[in-house]
Each structure stands twice: as structure tokens, then as C-alpha cells.
Amino acid sequence: xxxxxxxxxxxxxxxxxxxxSELKAFSAIVEEGSFVRAAARLRVSPPALSQxxxxxxxxxxxxxxxxxxxxxxxxxAGDALFARLAVAFHELEGAVADVHASRDRPAGSLRxxxxxxxxxxxxxxxxxxxQRAYPDIALTVIVDDMLTNIVxxxxxAGIRLGERLEKDMVAVKLSGDLQMAAVAxxxxxxxxxxxxxxxxxxxxxxxxxxxxGGGNIYRxxxxxxxxxxxxxxxxxxxxxxTELMLNAALDGVGIAYMIDYQVRPWIEKGKxxxxxxxxxxxxxxxxxYHPSARHVPPALRAFIxxxxxRREVGSE
Numbered sequence: 504x505x506x507x508x509x510x511x512x513x514x515x516x517x518x519x520x521x522x523x524s525e526l527k528a529f530s531a532i533v534e535e536g537s538f539v540r541a542a543a544r545l546r547v548s549p550p551a552l553s554q555x556x557x558x559x560x561x562x563x564x565x566x567x568x569x570x571x572x573x574x575x576x577x578x579x580a581g582d583a584l585f586a587r588l589a590v591a592f593h594e595l596e597g598a599v600a601d602v603h604a605s606r607d608r609p610a611g612s613l614r615x616x617x618x619x620x621x622x623x624x625x626x627x628x629x630x631x632x633x634q635r636a637y638p639d640i641a642l643t644v645i646v647d648d649m650l651t652n653i654v655x656x657x658x659x660a661g662i663r664l665g666e667r668l669e670k671d672m673v674a675v676k677l678s679g680d681l682q683m684a685a686v687a688x689x690x691x692x693x694x695x696x697x698x699x700x701x702x703x704x705x706x707x708x709x710x711x712x713x714x715x716g717g718g719n720i721y722r723x724x725x726x727x728x729x730x731x732x733x734x735x736x737x738x739x740x741x742x743x744x745t746e747l748m749l750n751a752a753l754d755g756v757g758i759a760y761m762i763d764y765q766v767r768p769w770i771e772k773g774k775x776x777x778x779x780x781x782x783x784x785x786x787x788x789x790x791x792y793h794p795s796a797r798h799v800p801p802a803l804r805a806f807i808x809x810x811x812x813r814r815e816v817g818s819e
Contacts, residue, residue: 648743
């Protein structure tokens with residue numbers, strides 16, 4: 504720990520109690536992207552928070568934040584400092600959490616980062632039971648489709664598809680392999696030919712998916728044997744949420760391409776028709792992952808065990 508804290512300090516900067524608070528204030532502002540939200544989180548006034556940052560920048564002799572009337576973002580020096588602080592604070596919080604290990608039941612704070620589709624599948628069904636089983640654990644679940652680095656974001660763990668796992672993480676399998684499914688409502692297909700080949704999709708209205716945060720439009724991925732295709736589908740509707748895509752498909756807007764378990768109940772009810780199944784690839788399912796550590800905090804261990812006990816491997 505001494506190594507981390509020493510490495511954080513700019514030349515000539517020494518650590519004292521008030522200066523540690525300034526570093527905490529700086530980290531909160533970067534994480535929240537706002538002085539107002541950071542002040543509310545730290546339970547201080549925005550002017551007091553601004554004063555702390557001015558003092559910190561004066562001590563280190565470099566500007567750490569770019570401020571405008573509408574936004575705040577770290578400078579290059581601020582980015583470098585925050586990256587080291589995230590690791591250090593994660594270690595500190597882990598050390599405090601370890602103290603609780605001697606208690607009768609796990610306690611402390613626990614922050615989880617999870618994409619929406621996984622939040623609905625794995626987290627939502629257990630929230631009530633987990634809170635009743637571990638009332639001393641303050642659980643924060645952040646639904647985030649941006650592939651946030653959980654260490655830099657000061658999260659204890661996350662859930663992610665296997666193909667998108669960060670390196671050097673401990674991963675716990677939550678589901679079997681998954682498969683994509685191309686589907687459409689019977690009303691949409693009534694006077695149209697059902698696609699038999701991925702290229703046939705160019706003759707249809709497809710519901711496009713844009714990666715959150717203004718990212719690229721997802722190119723639908725298909726494979727059969729050694730053949731692989733990425734199709735830039737066409738359509739007048741673009742969404743960045745799979746629930747919206749599902750609702751649009753059910754309403755006959757066009758063809759959707761989603762994880763099979765999301766649409767399976769509607770296929771079984773006859774509300775959606777599946778096709779191109781032979782071209783729909785399988786891929787690694789969901790994993791709960793966390794940074795490698797010699798001692799897993801008791802609250803995180805309790806959460807991992809709780810989720811694993813209730814998961815249904817391969818049932819998606």
C-alpha cells in the first residue's frame with residue numbers, strides 16, 4: 504500500500520489528512536463527472552468541494568480538471584492521477600472490508616457494474632433475497648453498457664460476456680454458451696419471404712442496434728461452418744436498448760437480432776418467428792468477474808456465492 508500511495512504523489516507532495524480528503528474529492532468529481540453530484544455524494548457543499556480542488560491543484564502544481572459551466576473532465580495529468588488513485592482506493596477499501604471478516608456476517612459496501620441485459624437476468628431476481636440475507640452489506644448496482652473498467656471505476660466486480668472480459672480478472676461462470684436469434688412477428692412476415700440466407704436481410708426492414716454512448720451500429724454476425732458474415736443491415740429504426748428492440752419486433756416493425764433467451768418465451772407463444780438459426784453463432788456466456796486479489800472481501804465473497812447458488816448454468 505505504501506508503494507501505491509507514494510506513487511500517486513506529484514513531486515514534492517506529501518500526504519496528510521486534509522490532502523487525502525482532497526484526493527478523495529478529486530476522484531469523486533472524475534467518477535461523477537460533476538461537482539454537484541460529487542458534492543452530494545461526499546455530503547459537502549459544491550463551494551467547499553471547489554476549494555478542495557483548488558488546494559489540491561496548488562499543492563501539486565498542475566491543473567487536474569478542465570471546467571466549463573456545463574461539464575468537468577480530467578486533464579491528461581488528472582487522468583494519470585485518477586488511474587493510480589482508483590487502484591489505491593480499491594486496495595484501501597478492500598483492507599477495510601477485510602476487517603469485517605471477523606464479524607458474524609459479512610458487512611461493508613459493495614459496488615457492482617453490470618450491463619442491462621445481465622442486470623435483468625442475474626441481479627434483479629435476487630435483490631430482495633440478498634438484502635434480506637445480508638442486511639449489513641450496502642450494495643450498489645450500476646447498470647452500464649459502456650464496458651467500464653471496473654478498477655478505474657472503483658467497482659468490486661462486474662458481469663460481462665466472456666468474449667468481452669478484461670484481462671487479469673478472476674471470472675466465475677454464470678451461464679452456458681449463448682446464441683443469437685433473428686426473429687420477427689408473424690404480422691411482419693405475412694406478405695414477405697422469410698430470410699433463408701443472411702444476405703436476404705437486405706430485402707427486409709431490420710431494427711438496428713447502436714452501441715451505447717454513441718458508438719457504432721452493430722453489424723449482425725453470422726457463421727456456418729467455416730463461413731462467417733458481418734451484415735450491415737438496413738432499416739429506419741435504430742435503438743440502443745434491447746428491450747426497445749424486442750418491443751419493436753413484437754409490434755411488427757421489422758426483424759430483430761437478439762440473444763436467444765431474450766426472445767425464447769415469445770417464440771414459444773407464437774408472437775415471434777425465428778429463422779436463420781443454422782447461421783446463428785454461439786459465443787461464451789456471462790461471467791461475474793473481479794480483480795485478482797489474495798483476499799476476496801467478505802461482502803464480495805458472499806455476493807459471488809449467492810449469485811452462483813441461484814444461477815441456472817446453461818438454461819439461457
